[in-house]
Structures are given as structure tokens and as C-alpha cells.
Amino acid sequence: MPAYPEEVFAAAVDPVASGVGGEAALFAEYAWTGRTIEYHRRRIQERYGTRPAAEDGEDKLAEWPAEEVCPVQADRGELAAVSARAASRPSSAPSAITTGSGHGADPFPTRGRDDRPMTPDPSAATARPPARSSRLPALDGLRGVAVIGVLLFHTGNLDGGFLGVDLFFALSGYLITGLLLKEVKTAGRVSLVSFWGRRLRRLLPALVVVLVCVTLAVRAVGPPQLVRTTLADGPWVQLNLLNWHLLAESAGYWNRFGSERVFEHLWSIAVEEQFYLVWPLLVALVALGGKRVGDRVALLAAVVSLASLVWMAVLVDPADPTRVYTGTDTRAFSLLLGALVATARVHDLLERTVERAPRAVSGAAAAAAAAVGALWLLADGTTSLWLYRGGLFAHALACALLIGLCTQAPRGPVPRILSWAPLRWTGTISYSLYLWHWPVIVLLSPEATGLSGWWWTALVCAVSTCLAVLSTHLVENPVRFRASWASGGRGALAFAAVMAALALVWVAVPAPAPPAVDVTALD
Template sequence: MRRRPGSRRNLNRVHTSSPLKRAAIRPEIQALRALAVTLVLLNHSWPVLAPGGFLGVDIFFVISGYLITGMLLREHRDTGRIRIARFYGRRARRLLPAAFVVLLACVVLTFLVVPRRQWDEFFVEIGASALYAQNWAQGLGPWTTSPENYDITPVMHFWSLSVEEQFYLVWPLLMVAVIVLAVRFWRNRVGLALLVVMGALSIASFTHAAVLVVSDGDLAYFSTFTRAWEFGIGALLAVAASRRAAASSALVVTRRALLTRQLVFWGACAVIVASVYLVVDDVRVAGWPALAPTVATAAIIWAADSGVPLGARWLVHAGPVQWVGDQSYSLYLWHWPVLLFVPFITGIPSPSWLMAILMALIVLLAWATRRYVEDPLRYGRGVARAAAVPATSVERRRQRWVTVGMGVVAIAIVGSSVAGAWVNLDERAARSECTGGSVVLRD
């Protein structure tokens, strides 16, 4: 006799949709973004509340590795290829407009409120940030060997954005190469080939980070090569999900497995919170200290790929949490310039009451940037229509003009930065000659 769907035999099985067929915006990932950017903001404004809040950057890296790899895998599954130029264009329209607005603001404010003796460090790093090489400017800069001569700049946080852009530049090319070789020489075992290559690269990167941090903590912290393993963790998770989805059109999860995922979810959340208070700010987090929060981030994504656990839905789906996740990129862009430039204007360190006002200003700037810069230049016709209507020839021309415009803005930022640094260096040289070789600069 056939059993009804609600019979005892079926009580221990739950059918959910494939991870690759779920909505592009996953609430648990938006919640992770909200957590990551909140940790960073707290660490930079009230460090006592989140002494290890800089680990939010590591969370972002895992998320990026997971999402970008999954997106490229879906494109290959649906079309049989990966369009590199299209990928680069989408990333540029997504990331560059807001970043260039912030960098232009930094250029103007540096000219207006920063003492001229600090222009060279400021403008060198602003130019490096516009070229997305800020991590190397900090890791290999001359001030890394004498930090007492180094001025904190408003674009120091662009080091992580530079690492991400370098990942976006190389990762699709690597995936295409592995896919081509797997199809030609390994009986089309694309998923397995990606797992092997990504796993090997991640292990090599982690080993390099653990070794380099002993001899050169600054370079180990900022280097792309020592951070690649964090993207790799997310990428490996995406490939594993893709292979599992390819084996079945629907993901079948037993109730025992759902309980396991719930325990993993909350356990991973506890690991991240513990890491924020156990990993102190004077430790260069490039190897072992970053392992726990990055693996925990991947565990949360894995545990929620069949749905957010019941006990966490009230928090993950909360409107403020999702809103902060949506604005996380702009919040990250604006927070450090605002916190750094205000003391130059007021002449004093920002007290707690002023810091609270600055947080509100950062939120306002982030919202305005998302509303009037990011979304219009990214979608043009509005979010709803962009998702459903193919781009017209007019839209494609607009996108090309947006790309050209961003190139012009990048040149302007780099040019003004070079000019500002040159003015300062020229003045240093002139005053050095006047003082017999010793440089004396006054505000």
C-alpha cells in the first residue's frame, strides 16, 4: 500500500531546492556582510567593543570567494562558457563608481585640511587605491620598516578592496584554464579538477602566510598571496555545492541532517564571536589566527544553504540586518575617511559623543552613495527591470560610456595624487637645501 506524503516513513526527509537554483541574494550572506562591516566599524570607532573586529575583512574574503566562484560555475553550467570580459564589466560597474566617489572626496579633503608635510603619504596611497594596489603600497612601502614616520591615511582600508580586485582579476582566468584542461585531458571532470587545484592553492597560500608572518608581519598581512586561501575556502565550498547540485535536481536533507546544520550554524556563530575577543589587534592575522573565523564563515554558509535554521530566522531576516548587509560596501568605503578627516577639522581626537554622530554620518553617506551612485550606474533602468529585461543597444552604449567615465575619473584621481605628492616632495627638497640638508617642515 502506498503511503501518504505525511506518513511516518517521510517524516525524516525534507526536500529543498538546489543551492544553485536559489535566489541570488541569500539572507544569511547579507547577514554575514552586516556582521562583518559592523565588526570593522566597531573596531575602528570603539575598539574595546570589538578588539578583533578587523576579522570582518576575513569574513568578506570568504563570502567573495564563495559568491564569485558560484556565479562563474552557474554561467558555465548554463552557457557552456565563462565570458571574462562580461564578468570584468559587471564587477567594474558594481565596485568602481562608489570607490571613486570616496577617493575623489579624499583628494579634495587632503588638499583642504591635511598639513602639507603629510601629503606625500596621503596622495601616494590614494593613487595606489585608485589602481587597486593599496595592499602592496602598504606591505612594501618604505614606512613599513619605520612605522614611527608613517602617517595613518584615510584610504588604509582600501588594502582589502585591492586584494579583492586582484582576486577578481585572476580567479576567472584560473577557472577557465582549469575547466579547459579538465575537459580536454581529464574526461570532463571539471568539478574534481577545480577542487584539486583550488585546494592545492589554498594550502600553499596558508602555508606561505604562516611562514611569512614570522619574518615580515606587514607583508604577510597585506599580501595577496597570503590572503588567497581565505577566498579559496569560499571557492571550495561553492564547487562542492555545485557538484552536489549536479548529482540531484533537488537537495534531500534528513531531519537529523537539519539538526546537525543548526548546531553547526550556532557553533560557527559562537566561534566568530569568540575570535573577535580572543584575537587581539597587535597580532598580525595572516595565518593561524584567521583560520577559525574563516572556516566558521564557510560553515555558516554551508549550514544555511538549505534554509536558515528556524532559531536564527528572526535575526537573519530582520529588516535592519538585511539593510546593513545591503549597504555594507558603501559603509566600509566611507567609514575610515570620515573617522580620519574629522580630527584634522576639529583639531582634537573624536570623543564618544562625536563618534556616535560620525556613525550616523557614515550611514547617511553610505545610503546616499548606494541610492544615487551605485544602483543608477550599475542598473540604469532600476533594479526590478534590470533583472528581467535584456539590455538594449542604448543600454549597452550607456554601459560603455559608464566604463569610459570611470576610466577618466581613475586617471584624474591618480593624476591629482601624483601632483599633490610631487608638490610636497618638491617643497621638502627646497627646504632641505635651505637648511643645509636637514628637512624642516612646519604647518
């Protein structure tokens, strides 16, 4: 990409903050990308939707985490910094955004375009930038759907709701891979330390709070066996190896969800964390080749996905499919199919399809959503053996396709439905809600509450949601957005201190005495 002055780059991102507006902004984006002005007139209207201002009147855009951004759009932190620098030099913007000759000349002349010099909008210097974001509401809606499905599954109301975990996997693979590829494109490499630091700030605080609070609650009111399994499972959760720990204990997934464990749902968090450890390393190695990184990442994701599918079909035990359902190696395709859709090759294909056949894209999104919904209604983890011989792969592929289509055509019918405010709100607290819901189910069981059916489900959902809201706003968001100590060297020290303190919990909390065995009864 040719080098352009910062003012051109800033105008392409935020025309108001950079001191230009109207046709000048369109031209700036045209000069930056080489696309036609007409193309950007359509794309700006379609893809850069407005976001309501925050209730307190402040623009919260800078607080939004990078992993929540649509990865095929620009990185907010980087672009906001450039826009701010450009805005501090308003006198330079007009000279950069001009046609003709000189530093701001149009490098992509187009027949029939008005070649008059473009001047900044006089009102731009005082006008407040419109609240605008590249965050896609439909993706929040998908998170909401996923966590609702899991809640309904664990409360016995939707047999196929466990597939919500696969939707989470596909979303994670898509968003993370998009961020990694964008970093390769802009910086030429992947900063693994920075990536893992962001992941820790995103996931660790709420997880630590849940682990400590639930362990203390179980020790205070739980039966002895529940206390023992909690203290035994906790260190493996901390190490992000819980799925392998449970497999080593021969704990069957489909029959172990009961009153004996409060952390067993965190097997999926362990799978994701293992993905976050290995996949960035592979992308970084691919990036060392320099050219066609996106294509090679796409090929890698496709090949490993197929290998994971074959491995699942080989290993599946019809009597108990736990090994293939919770093993990282056999579930990798759920994450990697999302990663595949995030690559430039697939992204460009979807983008061209949206431009040429928008109705067909809307139909494809509806078909993908219908396929996902049908599988959730029909699937059963214990009797649907077809799930492990291609069904889970097909479901993950439908989820990845739905994510890609919602990203490329966010104004379509399906993305609009997924953008329904309650779904979006549920999606914003989905991580904490997932962490809290299973301990609440165990501790507020039907036996403990005297409730059953939908009354019990309503109680579990209400308590879990309250805890998730508190966790999101008091723990997650402050550490992610406002804790300056959570990054750099101080962040590393804080991480080490938290891990050490958490390790002490498993030692300091006293375990109940093992049950006595009456040897005389054995005679």
C-alpha cells in the same frame, strides 16, 4: 540534462508568470530537474522564501545584481527572460505541462504519481506574481556584521573586529565562484569580459567618488603630510595594488592606522580585485577540460588554500606580521575557502546534511557563529601570533561554513538572527560604508572634533552611514541597475574615460611643498 520546452523551464522558475500553477508548477520543476515532487514541496517551502513588495508597489527583482544572488540557485536575468517568453505564449503552456505522451511527457515517471493532465491555474493570467527572490537575507546580515566589526575595530572598541575583512573575503569567494560555476554549467565556458565588466560596474563608481571627494577634502582642510600621502597612495588604489605599495614602503599595518593616510583601508579592496582578476582565469582554464569542472575547481581551491596557509606560516615575522596579513598570496585562503564551499560537491554534501539532520545543521551553524564571535573577542593583530599559524585559516573556514549553512538552511535560528532588519540594511550599504568610514575617522579625529569614546564613535558611524546611503542610492545602484551606457562598447569607453580622468586628479591636484630642512640645526 535532457532538453525541455521553454514553458517547462519557465514553469519551474516562476509558475505564475509562465501561466501554470499549483501541482503543474511542481511537476514542471520535477520534470526539469529529475527530483521528486515531494522533494520540491519541501524545498520550495524551505528555500524560496517570499520577499515583501517594494514600498512603491513595483517589483524590483529584475534590478537586483547577479552577484547578490545565492549562487546555487538560478540566475534571475536568464530565468526572467525565459519566463517572459513563455508568458507571451500562454496557449502553449498547457500542452507542454502535461503527462502521457508527446513533447511535454514526463521523462521521469514515478510510481504512485497522479497521471492526470495538469491544467493551468485560471487565475494565473491575471494574478500578480508574488514578490519572490533567491536573495538570502542572512548573507546581507553577514555583510552587516562584517562592516560593523571593522568600524568597531577602527574606532578602538573591538580588538578583533579586523576579522570582519576575512568575513568579507569568504563571502566574495563564495558568491563569485558560485556565479562562475553556474556560467560554466549553463554556457560551457566563462565569459571573462562579461565577468570583469560586471565587477567594474559593481565596484568602480563608488570607489571613484570616494577617491575624488576625499582627495579634494584632504587638499582643502588636511595637513600637508596627509595631502602628500593621499596623492601618493591614490594611483596605487586606482591600479588595485595598494597593498603591495604599502608593503614596499614598509608601512606596518598595525601601527600605520593613524592620521597620515586616508586610503590605507583600501588594501583589502586591492586584494579582492586581484582575486577577481586571477581566479576567473583559473576557473575558465579548468572549464576547458569539459567534465567534472566543479570537482576540479574544488580541488584547486583546496590545494591553493593550503599552500597559502603554509606560505603565511613560513613568512610571518613575529615582530611585524604586516607582510602576511596584507599580502595577496598569504591571504588567498580567506577567499578560496569561500570558493570551496560554493562548489557542487560541498554544496550537495551540505544539502544532504540539511535534509537528513536539520537539527544538527542548526547546531553546526550556531557553533560556527560562536567560533567566529569568540575569535573576534579574543584576537589581537599584534600579540596573537597564533592567528598567522592557523588561526586566520580556522576563522576563514568557520566563516565559509557559516555561509554555506545559512544558504542551505535559511530558516534556521542563526540565519533568522542574521536576517534581522537592521543588520540586513547595514549589509546592503556595506561596500560604501567600508569605503567611507576610514576617511571620516581621519578627518573627524578626536583631536579635530573634541570628542572621545562612544560619543566620537557615534559621530563617525553617523557621518559614515549618511555618506554610504547617499553613495549607494545615488551612485552604486543607478550604475549597477539602470545605466544602459555602463555595459558593452559604451561601457568600455566610459571606463577608459573615468580611468583617464582619475589619473589626471593625481597630477592636477597640487601637492604641498616639501618641508624645509634647517641645515644649520644639523651642526
